[in-house]
Amino acid sequence: DIQMTQSPSTLSASVGDRVTITCRASQSIRSWLAWYQQKPGKAPKLLIYKASSLESGVPSRFSGSGSGTEFTLTISSLQPDDSATYYCQQYNSYLWTFGQGTKVEIK
Amino acid sequence: EVQLVESGGGLVQPGGSLRLSCAASGFTFSSYWMHWVRQVPGKGLVWVSRINSDGSGTTYADSVKGRFTISRDNAKNTLYLQMNSLRAEDTAVYYCARDRYNSGDDLPIDYWGQGTLVTVSS
Numbered sequence: 001d002i003q004m005t006q007s008p009s010t011l012s013a014s015v016g017d018r019v020t021i022t023c024r025a026s027q028s029i030r031s032w033l034a035w036y037q038q039k040p041g042k043a044p045k046l047l048i049y050k051a052s053s054l055e056s057g058v059p060s061r062f063s064g065s066g067s068g069t070e071f072t073l074t075i076s077s078l079q080p081d082d083s084a085t086y087y088c089q090q091y092n093s094y095l096w097t098f099g100q101g102t103k104v105e106i107k
Numbered sequence: 108e109v110q111l112v113e114s115g116g117g118l119v120q121p122g123g124s125l126r127l128s129c130a131a132s133g134f135t136f137s138s139y140w141m142h143w144v145r146q147v148p149g150k151g152l153v154w155v156s157r158i159n160s161d162g163s164g165t166t167y168a169d170s171v172k173g174r175f176t177i178s179r180d181n182a183k184n185t186l187y188l189q190m191n192s193l194r195a196e197d198t199a200v201y202y203c204a205r206d207r208y209n210s211g212d213d214l215p216i217d218y219w220g221q222g223t224l225v226t227v228s229s
Contacts, residue, residue, distance in 0.1 A: 043219035043220065044202075046216065050213040096154040096157075098152040
């Protein structure tokens with residue numbers, strides 16, 4: 001199975017800060033990577049797909065980049081509503097796998 | 108409006124069985140592959156299983172292979188997950204989700220249900 005490793009596990013930042021989350025794959029997944037946002041008690045919400053494509057309706061402050069084994073999710077200007085846990089997910093291999101999550105807290 | 112509504116969760120003893128259902132509406136269910144994804148409360152997301160659009164092809168995570176069976180009834184617009192030989196580590200919220208990637212799109216999952224909690228405990 002392809003292992004997905006996110007860093008950091010938790011981050012605390014202020015409103016307006018630029019925030020970056022990294023996701024590393026144990027082998028190349030080309031660009032088949034998605035990012036989800038999940039708030040407590042809710043289902044995940046798709047933010048980014050194919051590494052850098054913004055899902056319809058998602059604010060433009062969210063962006064994704066990378067290919068191969070290293071990927072990043074960037075929030076250009078952190079907003080209070082962005083407090084959540086973020087997961088990467090690879091869908092290159094037959095068995096899909098998620099990262100362990102990054103919890104973003106607002107200072 | 109696309110809706111996925113899971114049901115069937117609850118408390119079950121170790122070694123027991125449970126069948127989850129996911130009622131789909133607002134789209135042509137028979138055209139889409141579907142998934143089950145689970146999440147231990149407070150922990151991360153774990154992909155469990157997928158089924159193709161006509162039910163002829165299934166895939167499972169190693170952790171559930173041989174114990175869980177995914178199926179669907181396209182006439183009833185319903186996805187199922189039969190869970191046998193349940194273990195404490197199967198305790199989780201189980202989500203059903205719609206696959207877009209295997210419909211030829213570039214995104215993996217676009218819609219999720221609200222989840223149903225399965226608790227395996229004596």
